[in-house]
Structure formats: C-alpha cells, structure tokens
Amino acid sequence: MKHLTNFIILCFFLITSNLSAESSKxxxxxxxxxxxxxxxxxxxxxxFNYTDKNNVNHSFSIPLPIILFNNNKFDIFMxxxxxxxxxxxxxxxxxxxxxxxxxxxxxxxxxxxKKLLFxxxxxxxxxxxxxDLSITKNVFSMFISLLLxxxxxxxxxxxxxxxxxxxxxxFLSFTEPLVVFVKDxxxxxxxxxxxxxxxxxxxxxxxxxxxxxxxxxxxxxxANLTGNIAVTLTLSFFTLFIxxxxxxxxxxxxxxxxxxPLVLYPIMVPIEIIGVITKPFALMIRLFANITAGHIxxxxxxxxxxxxxxxxxxxxxxxxxxxxxxxxxxxxxxxxYIFTLLSALFIGQAxxxxx
Amino acid sequence: xxxxxxxxxxxxxxSIVFIILLLILKKFAWKPIIDNVDxxxxxxxxxxxxxxxxxxxxxxLHAKNDEIIKKTLLERDNLIKEAKEISNKIxxxxxxxxxxxxxxxxxxxNEKIKNDEAALKADFxxxxxxxxxxxxxxxxxxxxxxxxxxxxxxxxxxxxxxMQ
Numbered sequence: 001m002k003h004l005t006n007f008i009i010l011c012f013f014l015i016t017s018n019l020s021a022e023s024s025k026x027x028x029x030x031x032x033x034x035x036x037x038x039x040x041x042x043x044x045x046x047x048f049n050y051t052d053k054n055n056v057n058h059s060f061s062i063p064l065p066i067i068l069f070n071n072n073k074f075d076i077f078m079x080x081x082x083x084x085x086x087x088x089x090x091x092x093x094x095x096x097x098x099x100x101x102x103x104x105x106x107x108x109x110x111x112x113x114k115k116l117l118f119x120x121x122x123x124x125x126x127x128x129x130x131x132d133l134s135i136t137k138n139v140f141s142m143f144i145s146l147l148l149x150x151x152x153x154x155x156x157x158x159x160x161x162x163x164x165x166x167x168x169x170x171f172l173s174f175t176e177p178l179v180v181f182v183k184d185x186x187x188x189x190x191x192x193x194x195x196x197x198x199x200x201x202x203x204x205x206x207x208x209x210x211x212x213x214x215x216x217x218x219x220x221x222x223a224n225l226t227g228n229i230a231v232t233l234t235l236s237f238f239t240l241f242i243x244x245x246x247x248x249x250x251x252x253x254x255x256x257x258x259x260x261p262l263v264l265y266p267i268m269v270p271i272e273i274i275g276v277i278t279k280p281f282a283l284m285i286r287l288f289a290n291i292t293a294g295h296i297x298x299x300x301x302x303x304x305x306x307x308x309x310x311x312x313x314x315x316x317x318x319x320x321x322x323x324x325x326x327x328x329x330x331x332x333x334x335x336x337y338i339f340t341l342l343s344a345l346f347i348g349q350a351x352x353x354x355x
Numbered sequence: 356x357x358x359x360x361x362x363x364x365x366x367x368x369x370s371i372v373f374i375i376l377l378l379i380l381k382k383f384a385w386k387p388i389i390d391n392v393d394x395x396x397x398x399x400x401x402x403x404x405x406x407x408x409x410x411x412x413x414x415x416l417h418a419k420n421d422e423i424i425k426k427t428l429l430e431r432d433n434l435i436k437e438a439k440e441i442s443n444k445i446x447x448x449x450x451x452x453x454x455x456x457x458x459x460x461x462x463x464x465n466e467k468i469k470n471d472e473a474a475l476k477a478d479f480x481x482x483x484x485x486x487x488x489x490x491x492x493x494x495x496x497x498x499x500x501x502x503x504x505x506x507x508x509x510x511x512x513x514x515x516x517x518m519q
Contacts, residue, residue, distance in 0.1 A: 041362060067364075132364045139368040146372050153384035160391035172388070179388050200389070201381035209376060229358070230365035234373065292358070 031307060035299045039224045039292055042104055042137045043079040047221050059084040064140055068099070070108060070130035075099075079134070088116035088124070106132055138231070141223035145212045153208065182207050182340060190344035195351045199344070202242060206235060207340040214291060214332030218325060226335070227291030229284065236280035236287075239343040244276065247350035279346050283339055290335050294328045486516050 045062035052058060063080035073095075081092045088102035091109065098109040100116045107116060107127035117126045135143075156172040168176045182204050187196040213225045225231055255272040258265075301320045305313050490512045 036358060040358065041365065132362070133367055134364055135368075136364065138365055142368060142372050146376060149376060150379060153380050153388075157380075157384035157387040161387040168391075176388055176392065179385065180392055183389065183392075201377060201385045204385050205373070205377045205380050208380075209373060228362075228365060230361040230363075231369050233361045234366050234369040238373065 031300075031303045035296055035303065037104075038299055039227060039295045040104060041223075041228060043082070043101065043106070043134055044084070045137055045140065045221075046084075064135050064137065066106065066134040067132075068106060068108070068130040069133055070097075070128075075130070088118075091115060100127065105129065106134075138223045138225045138228055141216055141225050142213065142231075145209065145216055145225070148216075149208055149212055178208075179204060186337070186340050186344045190341070190348040191351060192348065195348075198246070199242065199347050202238070203340050203344055206238070206343060207336050210235070210287065210339055211333060211336035214335060215329075217291060217295070218328050218332065224292065224295050226287055227295055229288045232284040232288040235339070236284040239283060239346060240277070240280040242343075243280070243346045243350045246347065248353075250352060251350045279342075283342055287335055287339050290331060294324065294331055298324050298328070482516075486512065 043066055044064055047060045047062075049057055049059050061084065063078040066075075066077055066079050066081075068075040075094050075097060077092070077094050081094070082090050082101045086101055086103060088100045088107070090100065091114065092099045098113065100107050100109060102116060102124060106129070107124055108130045109116065109127045113126045116124055119125050152171060153175060156170075156175040159170060159172045160168070160176070183196070183200060186207070187200050187203050191199055210226055213231075216222050217224050217226060255276065256269060258268045258272060260268050298321050301317045301324065304317050305311075490509065493508055493512065
C-alpha cells in the first residue's frame with residue numbers, strides 16, 4: 001500500500017515536472033510575495049478576489065479601522081479608503097493629511113507631496129511613518145479570541161462557582177481538565193506547590209491565549225497571529241518581566257555572584273546577564289517560527305498547484321495540506337504547552353529556594 | 356511590514372488584550388475553577404477517609420456482633436441446661452413428695468383401719484357381752500318355764516342380735 005502511494009506520487013511529479021520547466025523564476029518570486037503577504041498582517045479582512053462580467057477585478061474583503069497617531073492627534077478612517085491598494089499609488093486625504101499604503105505600511109506624505117516616491121532600493125523618500133495603532137487583521141482576530149476566551153472561561157467560571165463541588169458538566173467538563181492539566185503538569189512540577197498559586201493565572205492565560213489563537217490561525221483566511229513576531233515578543237516579554245520581578249535572592253546571586261572563581265567573573269557575569277534575555281528570546285522565536293513555518297508549508301503546498309500549472313498536482317497538494325493541517329492542530333496545542341512549560345520553568349528557576 | 360520586524364501597533368494591542376484577559380480570567384475563571392477543583396479534592400479526601408473509618412468501625416462492629424452472638428448462644432445453652440436441671444429436679448421432687456404422701460396416706464389409712472377394727476372389735480365384744488348378760492338375764496327371768504321356751508328365747512335373742 002505504501003509503495004503504491006509512493007509510486008503514484010512519483011508519477012504525478014514526473015508528469016508535472018515537464019510543465020514546471022516552463023514556469024519562470026519571476027513567477028516563483030511572486031509566490032514568495034503572496035505567501036509573505038498571507039502570513040503577514042493586513043489592514044483589511046481579505047477573503048477572495050473575483051472577476052465580474054466586465055473583466056473588472058473585485059476584492060471581497062471587510063474593511064477595518066485604521067488608527068494613526070501623529071503630533072498628539074488621532075486620524076481614524078476605514079481601510080476601504082485605500083480601495084484595496086497596497087502599492088502606494090492610492091492617496092487618501094484625511095483631515096488635510098495625505099496617506100498612502102505601501103506593503104501594508106501606512107505613510108503620511110510630506111507637506112505638498114502628491115504621490116509616494118521611491119528611490120532605486122524601493123524605499124519611500126517623501127513620506128513619514130505615523131504611529132500605526134490600527135485594528136489590523138491580527139488585532140481583529142485577537143479581539144475575537146478575547147471574546148471567545150471570555151465566553152468559554154468566564155461561563156465555566158460561573159458554572160464552577162454555582163455548581164460548587166459537583167461533577168462538572170457543559171463547558172466546565174471541557175475546560176476543567178485543561179486547567180487542572182496546566183496546574184498539575186506545568187505549574188506545580190516547575191514552580192513547586194508552595195509558589196505556584198501566584199503564577200498560575202498568568203500561565204493559564206498565556207496557555208489558552210496561545211492555544212486559541214493557534215487554532216484561529218488554522219481557519220482558512222484566519223490571521224497568523226501567534227506566528228507574528230510582535231505578538232510572541234509581547235508574550236515572551238511578559239515572561240521576562242514576571243521572571244525578573246519575582247526573582248529571589250538566589251536568582252540574582254546566581255547571576256551576579258555565580259559560584260565560580262573570581263577570575264571567571266568577567267566572563268560569567270555577562271553570560272548570565274545575556275542568559276536572562278536569551279531565555280525569553282528563545283520563547284519568542286520558537287513560537288513565531290513554529291507557527292509561521294506551518295503556515296508557509298501549507299501555503300507552499302497550495303502554491304505548487306499554481307507553480308506547476310497542473311490540476312493533477314492538486315490531489316497531492318490537498319492531501320499534504322490536509323496532513324499538515326492535522327499536524328498543525330497538534331502543533332497548536334504543543335506550542336501553547338511548550339511556551340507555558342518554559343515560562344513556568346524560568347519562573348520556577350527564579351523563585352527556587354536552593355539548587 | 357517585514358516578517359521579523361515587530362510592529363508597534365500589534366505589540367500595543369497584544370499587551371492591552373492580554374492584560375485585560377489576565378485580569379478578567381484571573382477573577383472570573385481561574386479562581387472559581389481551581390477553588391472548585393480544590394474543594395472537590397478535599398471533599399473526596401474527606402469522603403475516602405471517613406469511608407475507611409466507617410469500614411474499620413464496621414469491622415469492629417462485626418467482631419462485637421460475633422462476640423455477642425457467641426455469648427448469647429452460650430447463655431442460651433446454659434439456660435436450657437439449667438432449665439432442664441430444674442425441670443428434672445422438679446419432677447424428681449414431685450415424685451419423691453408424691454411417694455411420701457402416698458406412703459403417709461397408706462400409713463394413715465392402715466392405722467385408721469387398725470383403729471376402726473380395734474374399735475369395732477371392742478364394740479362387738481361389748482355388745483356381745485351386753486347381749487350375753489341380757490340373754491342371761493332373760494334366761495334367768497324365765498328359768499322356770501320350760502325348756503322350749505328357753506330355746507325359743509335364745510334363738511330370738513340371737514336373731515335380734517343378728518339384726519342389730
């Protein structure tokens with residue numbers, strides 16, 4: 001059975017390899033752009049494009065609010081003002097200011113300029129970047145996850161309060177085992193029974209926040225929130241902050257007065273100080289890379305159909321995408337677990353009484 | 356928006372959303388859920404402990420019951436034995452008494468019979484004597500008459516005596 005599948009796959013590749021020879025390098029570059037665009041953030045909720053009878057291309061998308069902060073003033077407008085334009089050719093006039101969007105970055109044109117101008121390195125030369133606090137696709141998705149988390153866990157919290165000591169049912173029978181899992185398998189083994197209570201709310205929140213957002217990211221046309229470096233940076237910063245705020249005497253002694261000969265201090269102390277940063281840094285990169293890689297693989301597999309320009313590649317692509325999607329379901333839980341586990345480990349090291 | 360360049364807007368919103376989540380969930384979700392689990396844990400622990408205690412109590416009760424049953428059986432046997440003894444004694448006593456009484460009655464009866472006999476004999480003797488005297492008196496009074504009359508008189512007398 002396995003040989004047969006391998007054989008079929010090989011045949012498809014042989015058939016399509018002839019076709020792929022025709023595809024040029026430039027089209028591959030455009031696929032990279034498409035994939036990068038998909039895993040990146042965006043100022044609108046884009047679902048699909050379609051071409052109408054008059055051969056006009058329409059984009060089916062939901063506009064999102066753009067919030068810009070510049071010179072102590074907010075400029076708020078909908079992203080539909082840009083007319084789905086992302087190459088800087090569309091200029092929007094708001095509050096006597098001219099804005100243009102290029103590669104999902106919003107530029108405010110300098111006074112008197114009429115159009116975005118670029119130098120030979122595709123860098124904008126005649127505009128400034130205002131502080132962008134827009135409700136982007138990622139932020140929007142995060143709000144949905146916020147509502148979902150509140151709905152699920154506050155309702156189970158109320159249930160737990162109301163039913164008091166009885167057997168859990170409904171939402172609670174799903175959430176309680178997960179909460180108990182985080183408590184008994186992540187918090188207590190790493191932080192210890194004595195100290196874990198203080199950090200448990202953070203660990204639980206970060207676990208379910210990552211888990212839910214990983215799952216939301218798997219929905220087609222969903223946002224790649226946990227695969228965004230800004231999000232993982234923020235989350236790992238929380239871990240860094242909590243770890244160092246709650247670090248006890250032993251923790252700081254280990255950093256600034258490690259039990260090594262004095263001669264080694266010039267080497268050891270900087271290494272330990274760097275270690276404080278690298279631990280959460282690894283957390284940030286791990287989550288970002290894992291989730292982004294999963295999305296890139298799925299998008300690449302789908303792109304194969306268009307790169308080979310063959311319908312015959314579709315079954316293989318779809319098969320692999322299905323496999324990847326199922327794998328990503330596991331990764332969604334696994335990465336939430338790992339992030340929480342390592343956070344607990346770092347906090348546990350910071351509050352440990354002795355080695 | 357580069358892939359590895361953190362975007363400030365997203366950092367800002369993530370921080371806000373995460374802090375809101377942390378504060379709300381801490382109060383309304385994690386605390387009640389964990390409190391509930393802890394409460395249930397202690398309840399189960401207590402229930403298990405009390406069940407163990409109850410089992411121990413039951414075992415001791417069983418032992419006590421067995422002892423009581425044993426004691427009761429022994430007591431019953433003793434009671435039966437005693438009752439048998441008593442009944443035997445009563446029967447034998449009654450027998451003895453009955454025998455004694457019987458003997459007494461027989462003795463009394465014998466005595467009475469003897470006495471009566473003696474009395475009767477005495478009486479008889481007396482009467483015979485009296486009669487003999489009377490007869491003799493009558494004979495003496497009628498001595499002069501003939502022999503036949505004598506004979507008749509004697510016969511008459513005897514007859515009378517017999518009738519008496």
